[in-house]
Amino acid sequence: MGAVILASDEGGFGMEQAVAAFRKGGSRLDCIEQGIRAVEDDPRALTVGYGGAPNTEGVVELDASLMDGENRLCGAVGALTGTKNPISVARNVMERLPHVFLTGKGVARFSREIEAEPHEMYHPSAQANFNAWAAR
Numbered sequence: 001m002g003a004v005i006l007a008s009d010e011g012g013f014g015m016e017q018a019v020a021a022f023r024k025g026g027s028r029l030d031c032i033e034q035g036i037r038a039v040e041d042d043p044r045a046l047t048v049g050y051g052g053a054p055n056t057e058g059v060v061e062l063d064a065s066l067m068d069g070e071n072r073l074c075g076a077v078g079a080l081t082g083t084k085n086p087i088s089v090a091r092n093v094m095e096r097l098p099h100v101f102l103t104g105k106g107v108a109r110f111s112r113e114i115e116a117e118p119h120e121m122y123h124p125s126a127q128a129n130f131n132a133w134a135a136r
Contacts, residue, residue, distance in 0.1 A: 007035065007104045010045040015036035022085040029068060029091065035086040036064070043123040050084070051123040054130050060121040078103035084119035
């Protein structure tokens, strides 16, 4: 069976990992998650993950959502700080909780409970982008 994997320009950073997961027999969600994790980890991606733009206070708050159209389950996280790969946290919300969307203290607590990898998400390259925005 063939597959089509599409991404935006920044999503291209994760295409190799998505295809690798597919070739290993991963599910659709595995392919999506692995591809997005690669984008979240790449500081060249200026809109998500490590290297993503900080908020107006200079804090990188990350959002992610994932939906499985086959069974209509979804999970989302918002304003997640200090945690690597919010897409994986969103998938855990979808698979483990009766909730759909976690944010604030709830997502911070859940991330710790599932032992999501803590990580400082503010990449030095984001500082110049933040400064340029703040100077406007």
